[in-house]
Amino acid sequence: xxxxxxxxxxxxxxxxxxxxxxxxxxxxxxxxxxxxxxxxxxxxxxxxxxxxxxxxxxxxxxxxxxxxxxxxxxxxxxxxxxxxxxxxxxxxxxxxxxxxxxxxxxxxxxxxxxxxxxxxxxxxxxxxxxxxxxxxxxxxxxxxxxxxxxxxxxxxxxxxxxxxxxxxxxxxxxxxxxxxxxxxxxxxxxxxxxxxxxxxxxxxxxxxxxxxxxxxxxxxxxxxxxxxxxxxxxxxxxxxxxxxxxxxxxxxxxxxxxxxxxxxxxxxxxxxxxxxxxxxxxxxxxxxxxxxxxxxxxxxxxxxxxxxxxxxxxxxxxxxxxxxxxxxxxxxxx
Amino acid sequence: xxxxxxxxxxxxxxxxxxxxxxxxxxxxxxxxxxxxxxxxxxxxxxxxxxxxxxxxxxxxxxxxxxxxxxxxxxxxxxxxxxxxxxxxxxxxxxxxxxxxxxxxxxxxxxxxxxxxxxxxxxxxxxxxxxxxxxxxxxxxxxxxxxxxxxxxxxxxxxxxxxxxxxxxxxxxxxxxxxxxxxxxxxxxxxxxxxxxxxxxxxxxxxxxxxxxxxxxxxxxxxxxxxxxxxxxxxxxxxxxxxxxxxxxxxxxxxxxxxxxxxxxxxxxxxxxxxxxxxxxxxxxxxxxxxx
Amino acid sequence: xxxxxxxxxxxxxxxxxxxxxxxxxxxxxxxxxxxxxxxxxxxxxxxxxxxxxxxxxxxxxxxxxxxxxxxxxxxxxxxxxxxxxxxxxxxxxxxxxxxxxxxxxxxxxxxxxxxxxxxxxxxxxxxxxxxxxxxxxxxxxxxxxxxxxxxxxxxxxxxxxxxxxxxxxxxxxxxxxxxxxxxxxxxxxxxxxxxxxxxxxxxxxxxxxxxxxxxxxxxxxxxxxxxxxxxxxxxxxxxxxxx
Numbered sequence: 001x002x003x004x005x006x007x008x009x010x011x012x013x014x015x016x017x018x019x020x021x022x023x024x025x026x027x028x029x030x031x032x033x034x035x036x037x038x039x040x041x042x043x044x045x046x047x048x049x050x051x052x053x054x055x056x057x058x059x060x061x062x063x064x065x066x067x068x069x070x071x072x073x074x075x076x077x078x079x080x081x082x083x084x085x086x087x088x089x090x091x092x093x094x095x096x097x098x099x100x101x102x103x104x105x106x107x108x109x110x111x112x113x114x115x116x117x118x119x120x121x122x123x124x125x126x127x128x129x130x131x132x133x134x135x136x137x138x139x140x141x142x143x144x145x146x147x148x149x150x151x152x153x154x155x156x157x158x159x160x161x162x163x164x165x166x167x168x169x170x171x172x173x174x175x176x177x178x179x180x181x182x183x184x185x186x187x188x189x190x191x192x193x194x195x196x197x198x199x200x201x202x203x204x205x206x207x208x209x210x211x212x213x214x215x216x217x218x219x220x221x222x223x224x225x226x227x228x229x230x231x232x233x234x235x236x237x238x239x240x241x242x243x244x245x246x247x248x249x250x251x252x253x254x255x256x257x258x259x260x261x262x263x264x265x266x267x268x269x270x271x272x273x274x275x276x277x278x279x280x281x282x283x284x285x286x287x288x289x290x291x292x293x294x295x296x297x298x299x300x301x302x303x304x305x306x307x308x309x310x311x312x313x314x315x316x317x318x319x320x321x322x323x324x325x326x327x328x329x330x331x332x333x334x
Numbered sequence: 335x336x337x338x339x340x341x342x343x344x345x346x347x348x349x350x351x352x353x354x355x356x357x358x359x360x361x362x363x364x365x366x367x368x369x370x371x372x373x374x375x376x377x378x379x380x381x382x383x384x385x386x387x388x389x390x391x392x393x394x395x396x397x398x399x400x401x402x403x404x405x406x407x408x409x410x411x412x413x414x415x416x417x418x419x420x421x422x423x424x425x426x427x428x429x430x431x432x433x434x435x436x437x438x439x440x441x442x443x444x445x446x447x448x449x450x451x452x453x454x455x456x457x458x459x460x461x462x463x464x465x466x467x468x469x470x471x472x473x474x475x476x477x478x479x480x481x482x483x484x485x486x487x488x489x490x491x492x493x494x495x496x497x498x499x500x501x502x503x504x505x506x507x508x509x510x511x512x513x514x515x516x517x518x519x520x521x522x523x524x525x526x527x528x529x530x531x532x533x534x535x536x537x538x539x540x541x542x543x544x545x546x547x548x549x550x551x552x553x554x555x556x557x558x559x560x561x562x563x564x565x566x567x568x569x570x571x572x573x574x575x576x577x578x579x580x581x582x583x584x585x586x587x588x589x590x591x592x593x594x595x596x597x598x599x600x601x602x603x604x605x606x607x608x609x610x611x612x613x614x615x616x617x618x619x620x621x622x623x624x625x
Numbered sequence: 626x627x628x629x630x631x632x633x634x635x636x637x638x639x640x641x642x643x644x645x646x647x648x649x650x651x652x653x654x655x656x657x658x659x660x661x662x663x664x665x666x667x668x669x670x671x672x673x674x675x676x677x678x679x680x681x682x683x684x685x686x687x688x689x690x691x692x693x694x695x696x697x698x699x700x701x702x703x704x705x706x707x708x709x710x711x712x713x714x715x716x717x718x719x720x721x722x723x724x725x726x727x728x729x730x731x732x733x734x735x736x737x738x739x740x741x742x743x744x745x746x747x748x749x750x751x752x753x754x755x756x757x758x759x760x761x762x763x764x765x766x767x768x769x770x771x772x773x774x775x776x777x778x779x780x781x782x783x784x785x786x787x788x789x790x791x792x793x794x795x796x797x798x799x800x801x802x803x804x805x806x807x808x809x810x811x812x813x814x815x816x817x818x819x820x821x822x823x824x825x826x827x828x829x830x831x832x833x834x835x836x837x838x839x840x841x842x843x844x845x846x847x848x849x850x851x852x853x854x855x856x857x858x859x860x861x862x863x864x865x866x867x868x
Contacts, residue, residue: 056429103607106614110369110428114561115610117371121558122603129596241554245440248433281444288440295430295437296420498735501719501727508716515676515710516775517702517731 010174017166021159030157034230036270037165038223041172043250043262045219051256052180053212054192056113059100061247062120063093063217065127065238067224072140072234073133082146086225093221094214101213105206124239139235146229153229161230168226169263172219177259179215188212245284246273249291255301264302339470341587347476347545348559349583350483354538355560356567356575357487358531364507364570365527368418368428372435373535373560374553375442376413380406380536381543381552382450385457395458399540403533410532413438414525422524439553446550457544475544482541484576486534491572503527507570558599559586562606568615628687629654629783629814630675630706635684636838637674644670646838647684652783657815659825659846662835668818669711671835672787675816676701676708689782702732705782709772711818712791717761721752721771724760725778732779745774748807766797773808784808785816790824802828 020033042064049057067089074085103115127134134140146153146160153160179185187208190198199205228234237243246269254265269287276283298305355373362370370376380402387398387405417438421430459474466472472480494500506513506523514520538556546552559582567578585605589598630652637645644667652658660668673679675686677698686693688706696704716724725745729738746753749770755763760771769789776784789805790798802824809815809828819825826832826846834842 050429054426054429056432103610106611110432111610111614113429113432114369114565115607118558118561118603118606121554122600125596125599125603129600241440241443241551245436248436252433281447284440284444285448288437288444291437292417292434292441295434299424299430498730501723502731504719505716505724505727505731508718509714511678512710512713512715513731514678514698515702515708516728517699517733517779519697519699 013173014170017170020166021157021162025157027157030159030162032270032274034158034162034165035274036266037162037169038226038230039247039250039270040169040263040266041165041226042220042223043247043254043266044169044172044176045216045223046247047251047256047262048176048179048212048216049209050251051258051262052185052192053188053209055104055209055213056110057100057116057213057216058113058244059097059116059119060216060220061239061244062100062116062123063097063220064224064227064243065120065123065236066096067093067221068228068234068238069127069134069140069224070221071225071228072143075144075229076140076142077133082144082229086222086229089225089228090218090221093217093224096221097213097217100217101210104209104213120239120244124236127236127239137236139233139237141233143228143232143234145232158230161226165226168222173260173263175215175219179212180259184208184211242284245287245291249287249294251301252291253294253301255303258301258303261301261303268302337591341584341591342470343472343476343480344587344590345580345584346472346480347583348586349580350479351538351542351556352559352563352582353483353487353576353579354534354541355556356563356579357490357572358534359560359564360567360570360572360575361490361503361527362531363564365503366418366422366524368422368431368435369561370418370435370528370531371432371557372413372417372438372442373531374555374557375439376406376410376532376553377535377539377542377556378548378550378553379409379442379446379539380532381457381539381548382446382455384536384540385455385543385548386450388457395460399537402540403536406536407529407533410529411525413532414528418528419521419524443550450548450550454547454549455543456547457540460541460544475541479541479545482537486537487572487576490530490534494572499523499526555599559602562602565606565609627654628652629656629689630816631685631687632671632675633685633687635671635674635681635686637670637679637681644838645674645681648835648839649684650833650840650843652814652816655813656831657809657817657829659829659832660816660818660835661822661825661832664820666835667838668835669787670838672708672785672816672818675785676706678708699731702779705780706785707732707776707779707781707783708785709776709787709789711787713768713772715760715763715768715771718759720757720759721763721774722756724771725752725774728775728778729780734778734780737780738778741778741780744811745777748777748811749774749804764797766793766801769793769801770804773804777808777811781812783814783816784812785818787818788820789817790819790821798824 021030024030024033042060046057046060049055049060070089070092071082071085074080074088075082100116100119104112107115128136146164148160151160153164187198187203190201191203191205191208195205224238227238250265250269251262252265253268254263255261269290272290273283273287276286294301300307355377359370359373362368383405384399384402387393387401388395391398393401417434418431421427421434424430460478461474463477464471464473465477494503502518502523503526505516506518506520510520539553542552542556563575563578563582566581567574582602586598586602589601593601628651632648632650634647634649635645636643636647648667648671650658660671662668670679674681677693677696688701689704693701719727722742725742726738729735729741734741751767752770752774755767760768763771773786773789776786786805790801793801798821805817805828815829817825817829829846832844832846833840
């Protein structure tokens with residue numbers, strides 16, 4: 001019974017993802033939907049390290065960009081099948097994550113944040129330095145589009161890209177959910193909340209963190225290649241501050257440490273960001289302010305608010321007891 | 335000019351700029367135990383503010399800079415009050431402060447874009463002096479940077495060493511809980527520290543803006559270098575920061591001279607990663623003996 | 626009401642772990658009281674609640690006639706409630722004299738710091754010898770003296786001492802207990818917590834025994850009979866009821 005309730009959501013999730021493009025048919029809404037799936041995938045993958053493992057990983061944007069550049073270089077310089085470039089991008093991001101992981105070996109907390117942040121910035125300089133391969137500050141243009149048989153994924157308002165993105169989002173959501181319930185996920189939470197205890201029980205911090213780091217990087221690399229094939233161009237903007245803060249706002253608005261929160265965050269922030277497309281700098285100001293307000297008012301994000309609402313709702317409908325129900329006590333709990 | 339003298343001048347100029355940045359970051363780190371990722375954006379904002387004061391009031395450049403330092407210290411106080419203090423004591427506060435200060439960077443950069451627009455701006459040189467020592471020449475703002483940066487940071491060291499507020503700052507750094515039991519209110523000290531750090535960053539920003547064009551993103555590079563300085567010198571020690579700043583200045587001057595502008599940052603950052611791996615507590619850091 | 630300090634059914638803890646379970650006690654003006662009991666039963670938590678380093682979950686603490694619920698540690702220091710914490714490593718890079726001066730200044734007595742300093746040096750002659758030395762290089766006993774001296778510099782009306790003789794050799798302990806007796810003469814009211822029961826009973830007027838976050842016994846410190854009764858109680862309780 002409990003199992004049925006837990007798993008019944010997944011076909012529903014797939015159904016919603018499948019039906020959305022039928023509801024939103026104009027090219028602009030389609031593009032938004034595609035962006036939501038891509039950001040959703042990226043936010044989910046980042047939240048694995050940032051939220052669940054509690055690693056101050058700020059290299060995720062680097063992995064995303066490395067995936068995009070790998071796909072762009074492979075598909076423009078070699079004759080490789082674009083579809084094959086997607087998994088290879090994931091692999092190259094995983095390889096890069098091994099380098100970015102080095103500081104995690106010996107550093108903790110905020111120092112890891114510093115080192116991984118620097119790693120992301122380093123990517124920009126490397127791309128600029130290798131202009132022959134990467135096009136330097138001009139970026140790479142003319143990346144071939146993905147096709148399925150004779151049909152371009154761009155056809156019918158980029159319907160193909162949407163379904164590819166939706167499939168990725170579904171798969172990654174499932175992956176994250178399974179991961180967090182696995183022994184790996186449990187050990188990550190144990191490490192995050194009480195490292196001495198976890199390590200004394202034989203959990204290897206480095207090993208578990210490396211695994212989740214690599215998984216997150218692989219997913220981000222695939223998302224990066226998706227971005228490259230979707231836009232047809234790649235530039236150093238992909239490593240930039242814009243993506244970094246956009247994704248942080250998604251994760252923290254949605255609720256870091258929750259499985260589905262980042263997806264909700266991706267939906268809201270993508271729509272808000274699009275609505276402010278013509279507002280110039282105001283767009284970034286609104287997003288930055290959004291981050292701060294969420295951190296102030298709802299540190300657990302939308303997921304936390306939803307959970308709270310659910311608790312209150314359940315209590316109100318629960319069996320009537322003699323004592324009055326104190327709604328506030330549930331909020332006070334840390 | 336010989337190659338050596340070029341390297342020497344740029345070492346002192348770069349080292350001075352990084353020193354102004356890193357000294358503030360170190361001070362914030364050692365008292366508040368957080369890294370201020372918005373420090374680069376504050377530098378940028380200070381530079382633009384100096385420009386505005388200069389062009390709207392017609393005051394001399396130095397006076398405009400002093401005005402900007404005061405105004406930025408006030409902005410720093412608001413920054414601390416809104417973005418650092420609310421999160422610092424929460425569980426997972428480190429990460430929240432990091433995210434909040436990254437958001438602040440975005441806020442300040444977009445704000446600058448909105449206020450000052452996209453046209454290129456630059457501050458005039460800070461002086462006309464020219465000094466030549468053993469074939470190396472420093473003039474104008476370069477010369478001012480070479481002299482002013484160590485002077486200001488030296489003054490800061492003196493304040494920390496000799497004054498009452500300096501004593502309070504050091505006490506809070508060394509034992510936060512016992513300091514509270516002596517009646518020291520951490521938040522007041524935090525406020526003071528952030529204001530001083532932002533003031534120093536403003537000076538760095540104005541100096542930088544007099545040597546190159548201002549852009550809303552101009553603070554990003556100095557911030558990253560300051561992080562490298564902290565990794566090198568060991569965050570939390572002013573002496574380590576001073577040595578670290580000039581060492582990184584030298585490293586950058588040398589690598590730029592021999593490998594070019596695009597490879598220099600890569601090499602500098604690689605040096606940082608290696609230092610962090612080999613000696614995570616900072617290359618120059620020596621542990622205080624706690625008998 | 627002549628109580629300087631009144632603790633009324635205070636509960637406190639860390640997360641799920643409840644440490645204080647409705648503890649109540651009082652300290653009259655001019656009184657020295659001792660807190661006894663095994664480690665881990667809430668004495669330090671209680672003291673941290675008194676100085677507001679820790680926030681109680683319920684109950685009230687009144688100091689000099691006013692509720693302290695909205696006070697910060699700084700407010701209480703300025704009102705004369707001085708808490709000398711357990712085993713503080715002090716401020717390793719400050720000299721003894723810097724630390725003493727800091728304590729006077731941060732408690733709002735910067736004007737009279739020189740007089741206070743002379744007073745402290747007369748109570749702790751050893752500190753005068755070590756005045757220029759960094760506190761990080763002091764021996765354990767000297768560090769305790771510096772810690773107590775810093776407490777005196779703040780001109781306390783209630784001085785709270787948490788385990789001042791912890792980890793000291795018998796000889797140093799003896800020297801320090803003499804210092805505490807002199808401190809006792811300098812301030813009006815004292816709360817003393819120490820593992821050395823004899824020392825506590827010798828230096829205080831009344832005592833409380835804290836077990837499992839509550840007061841299980843109290844009495845006058847000089848009554849020999851109560852000493853024995855209390856001793857058997859808390860030794861017995863400690864032996865089989867460690868949490």
